[in-house]
Amino acid sequence: MSKTLLSTTDxxxxxxxxxxxxxxxxxxxxxxxxxLLGPNGAGKSSTLRALVGLIKSQxxxxxxGQDISNLPTERVVSMGLSLVPEGRRLFTNLTVRxxxxxxxxxxxxxxxLFDDLLQRLPILKERLGQISGTLSGGEQQQxxxxxxxxSKPKLLLIDEPSLGLAPxxxxxxxxxxxxxxKTGLAMIIVEQEVMxxxxxxxxxxxxxxxxxxLEGSSxxxxxxxxxxxxxxxxx
Amino acid sequence: xxxxxxxVVNVISLGGTYALLALGLAVVFSVLGLINFAHGELxxxxxxxxxxxxxxxQPFWLAVLIAVIAGGVSAALMEFAAFRPVRNASGATxxxxxxxVSMLLQVIFQNGISPRGQAVPVPAWLTTSISVGVSQISKVxxxxxxxxxxxxxxxxxxxxxxxxxxAIKAAANDFEIVGLMGIKASRLITxxxxxxxxxxxxxxxxxxxxxxxxDPLMGFKPVLAxxxxxxxxxxxxxxxxxxxGFILSSIEIALQTWLPANVMPYREAITYTIVVxxxxxxxxxxFGKRVQEKV
Numbered sequence: 325m326s327k328t329l330l331s332t333t334d335x336x337x338x339x340x341x342x343x344x345x346x347x348x349x350x351x352x353x354x355x356x357x358x359x360l361l362g363p364n365g366a367g368k369s370s371t372l373r374a375l376v377g378l379i380k381s382q383x384x385x386x387x388x389g390q391d392i393s394n395l396p397t398e399r400v401v402s403m404g405l406s407l408v409p410e411g412r413r414l415f416t417n418l419t420v421r422x423x424x425x426x427x428x429x430x431x432x433x434x435x436x437l438f439d440d441l442l443q444r445l446p447i448l449k450e451r452l453g454q455i456s457g458t459l460s461g462g463e464q465q466q467x468x469x470x471x472x473x474x475s476k477p478k479l480l481l482i483d484e485p486s487l488g489l490a491p492x493x494x495x496x497x498x499x500x501x502x503x504x505x506k507t508g509l510a511m512i513i514v515e516q517e518v519m520x521x522x523x524x525x526x527x528x529x530x531x532x533x534x535x536x537x538l539e540g541s542s543x544x545x546x547x548x549x550x551x552x553x554x555x556x557x558x559x
Numbered sequence: 560x561x562x563x564x565x566x567v568v569n570v571i572s573l574g575g576t577y578a579l580l581a582l583g584l585a586v587v588f589s590v591l592g593l594i595n596f597a598h599g600e601l602x603x604x605x606x607x608x609x610x611x612x613x614x615x616x617q618p619f620w621l622a623v624l625i626a627v628i629a630g631g632v633s634a635a636l637m638e639f640a641a642f643r644p645v646r647n648a649s650g651a652t653x654x655x656x657x658x659x660v661s662m663l664l665q666v667i668f669q670n671g672i673s674p675r676g677q678a679v680p681v682p683a684w685l686t687t688s689i690s691v692g693v694s695q696i697s698k699v700x701x702x703x704x705x706x707x708x709x710x711x712x713x714x715x716x717x718x719x720x721x722x723x724x725x726a727i728k729a730a731a732n733d734f735e736i737v738g739l740m741g742i743k744a745s746r747l748i749t750x751x752x753x754x755x756x757x758x759x760x761x762x763x764x765x766x767x768x769x770x771x772x773x774d775p776l777m778g779f780k781p782v783l784a785x786x787x788x789x790x791x792x793x794x795x796x797x798x799x800x801x802x803x804g805f806i807l808s809s810i811e812i813a814l815q816t817w818l819p820a821n822v823m824p825y826r827e828a829i830t831y832t833i834v835v836x837x838x839x840x841x842x843x844x845x846f847g848k849r850v851q852e853k854v
Contacts, residue, residue, distance in 0.1 A: 376739065377738075378735065378738065378739075396738070396743070396744075397738035397739060398738055398740075398741045398742060398743045398744075401738075401739060401740070401741040402741050406739070407739055409736060409739070413733055413735075413736045415725075415728070415729040415732045415733060415736070416732060417728055417729075417731070417732045418725055418728055418729060418732070422725045422728075422729075425722070425725070426722070426725055426726060426729055426737075426740045426742070427740055427741075429741050430722065430741070430742075471740075472739075475740075475741055
């Protein structure tokens with residue numbers, strides 16, 4: 325049985341009077357890929373943002389044996405939690421190389437990691453000097469994932485990796501995620517393309533109005549009537 | 560020809576100073592979303608430190624160095640004492656705080672030093688001119704152009720090649736995500752203020768040396784000009800700040816050089832009308848990004 329890497333206990337997030345996340349309990353084990361599902365406004369992105377300290381939360385977040393609840397983002401990142409935000413959020417005024425180097429810890433020897441990334445994503449090699457805002461959506465998503473990897477995370481959080489991308493490009497993004505999965509990197513993926521992510525993930529949580537409504541293995545959720553009803557429009 | 564050479568010299572000299580000031584404003588705006596109106600008082604403070612250094616018998620270069628460093632350190636202290644406690648407050652609160660700091664410093668200069676201007680003795684070698692063709696160019700202007708251009712070239716390298724340079728540009732683009740890069744927000748903000756203060760310091764020295772005096776309200780006009788420069792260039796755009804500096808200086812010097820004497824009293828009104836026209840074509844500034852906010 326592998327070790328628990330991340331767990332949340334009664335995690336809640338509020339925006340003023342609006343409760344976006346209501347007491348969710350998540351568990352991620354080492355090397356595990358988790359899908360976080362739910363309609364818009366279910367609290368998926370808020371959960372990811374709370375995990376990395378981008379928004380204040382109530383409840384307890386434990387990562388790698390330590391309480392990281394409400395720690396500043398840079399501390400959480402340095403402990404091995406990294407987020408690929410929704411919409412990629414590259415620094416579009418900087419080159420690909422600058423984006424990647426900013427992702428690495430200050431003063432880190434990044435040579436090997438850089439070489440490894442370029443081997444995995446040869447397309448980046450040709451684009452290193454290009455201003456990242458001029459890349460295509462798919463390339464930007466790859467750079468966003470690569471940038472998040474520069475901090476050598478133990479757990480990678482990815483918010484909507486397929487958002488706004490053509491299906492063939494989404495394939496290449498998932499190819500990259502699959503390569504990462506094989507290296508044993510744990511991930512939480514928030515995704516609207518439910519069936520795709522359920523084929524990829526080991527386990528899944530389905531959120532609804534801020535609460536975890538369903539959880540189970542990906543296979544269980546793929547065959548769940550409720551998931552079919554909500555996402556596929558029929559039983 | 561003569562007036563053209565002196566026009567170009569004046570534009571580069573004034574534009575360089577505006578660009579340095581506007582860059583200082585833009586750097587802080589990048590990380591905090593604040594136009595720091597106390598930036599002008601950093602210039603003034605630099606002027607007084609320069610004067611003190613000279614009066615205490617320090618060599619001119621050392622007095623300049625100390626003055627510029629004082630500008631940087633004071634800006635970092637200003638951030639720590641005044642802006643850090645209200646960092647998460649609204650933009651209006653930050654703006655009011657910057658006005659308060661600005662006025663507080665003006666009053667301290669007025670009561671602690673003197674409400675009157677103080678002459679700053681500039682070394683004799685700086686007061687002479689050299690001939691370029693038929694034109695005379697003062698050495699102060701040559702120094703001003705050289706220092707301004709060297710500082711801008713240095714900043715270009717800094718923003719293109721250094722980690723902190725990228726971090727500031729990244730913050731200008733998307734401040735929230737900078738934290739995800741493992742960069743501590745408060746360290747980046749302190750660094751931005753330090754850099755902004757050093758730029759105010761360099762601009763302050765150039766301003767004081769050209770005028771030959773320093774007074775408590777000295778910083779107001781140039782910082783207002785720098786604000787306009789930053790807006791023309793596009794708030795938060797570092798390239799825009801440099802271009803804006805030279806655009807405003809070319810308008811101001813052109814009007815000063817060629818406007819008929821009877822229209823001269825309307826010079827500033829004409830300058831600002833041109834600025835309004837530029838902004839009506841480029842509402843976000845020439846290099847500004849379209850503002851989009853997710854509600």
